[in-house]
Amino acid sequence: MKNTTTAVKANKTVMVLLILGLSTIIFPLYMTIIIAFKQPSEMTNNISGILSLPKTWSLDNFREAMEVTDFWRSLKNSLLISVLTVVLSIIIHSLMGYTLGRNKGSKFYNFVYLFIVSGMFVPFAILMMPLAKQTAELGLANWFGVILLYVVFYMPMNVMLYSGYLVNIPLALEEAARVDGASTWRTYWKIIFPIMKPMHATVAVITALAVWNDVMTPLVIMAGSSQNTLPLAQLNFQSQFGTNYNLAFASYLLSLIPILIFYLICQKQILNGVVNGAVK
């Protein structure tokens, strides 16, 4: 009896601490929202002025920020790059993972597996300068080149995930289809690809989050294309905000809204995907 009451008390303490801890996350977000709505004249240096709500909830800052950063075009580029990268990754990486996972006995395929997976250790810093040259030479210094690079960069991780997942899928399933006379290619798309659905979700989540928030690749590759992704637009237009922090914060908030909406809708899948990707 005494034990349960101390346990309840302990849990209450944990609860209080967790709520207090949440302020480290909520406070920055609260500040971001109120600064984005305020006018420069409302920005005072005393503490009550800093924390107070804006006088009016006007959307003017957001309208202006959209114009300055060409928001809709950047959003379109970001969506295009993220969606195409995810789709291509699921198709290409699952095929590669399947091939390598089903040929564990072959020296050649084992070498290919190690070759690709060891790509995980290659930091972008060493590829950056040669890739900037190479994409320019090939006419790929644009969003399409960025997508191709992402498919290559996330290949080691995703191929490892897919070929690892394949261990759980019995060969007998494919053999049954083979007896019915189906080709390997057909069997893959009809049977294996649908079964790997949980892994597709994991790959989609980790690839999408990484691509959506990436700055370095588009910065290096698309520098000359006058195109922006959402994060890149924040970087490139930073100087135009000047000391108008309200405008800057409206722009920051705008760039965070799409991923926040995505998170609110698919929170469970995102948490599962991130954990699976890291732990597997």
Next chain:
Amino acid sequence: MNIFSQKNDRKRTFLFITIPILALFVCFNTIPLIRGVIYSFTNFRGFGSYDWVGFRNYADLFTDARVGKSYLFTIKLAIVTTIVVNIISLILALGLNSKIRAKGFFRGAYFLPNILGSLVVGYIFNYFFTYIVPALADMVGLQSTSILASPSKAWIGIMIVCSWQAIAMNTIIYISGLQTVPEDVYEAGGLDGATGWKQFRHLTFPLIIPFFSINMVLSVKNFLMVFDQIMALTKGGPAQSTESISYLIYNNGMAGGQFGFQSANAVVFFIVIVAISVAQMKFSGSKEEQL
């Protein structure tokens, strides 16, 4: 006959899949890697003609004060941030894994920082460090300058922003580790008098060591490659005190005319990353075997 042709079909399909994908990988990973190594032996400025200089870039690297400083800064940042992040994440994960109400809500909320883009998060914190923190410090009568403006303290700002996002990720991995610990382990431990710190030290922690290793590898690698936060918070300043290796390679290699020299820097950086990753895996592998 039929089985024979099906075996052939299987082999052909596998090759048909492998060749184009492998070609793509070689084209955008292996070839640029080799080109990077080749450039590191030249005095290429990023444009125009260039000459072979042998190992001169490498020799210069070890005497270049700016490069040395960036390695010291990056390694210091990676070590301190890894320690801070893993301690806080473990405590937070223990809290989030205890019997509390609204568990799902808390886990969701605490993970939020990780999904936000680190560049924008960096810009937001930049403003906080520059205006809000000094105003708060002023109120309680402390000195009121931005830590980002101080060469000796700017790295703390970067550490805080990196931690804010990384704690979310590491916590969620620790939680999934804690969930693998069966309830009866605690019950049995409780009978032997293992509670509180003792329980954590001797029961919980040994069981989640694989997850601890994952977090260590993830943290160290990510923090060594830090870039966005530097770009958003300090751009390497003040007085080049916060130039990370990636930032230096980008800044001087892409725009500063040191293409060849920074390629050599990148090659060394690559070797460092590989060495650290391999060492960590060997170390955590041997730790797991002992259990």
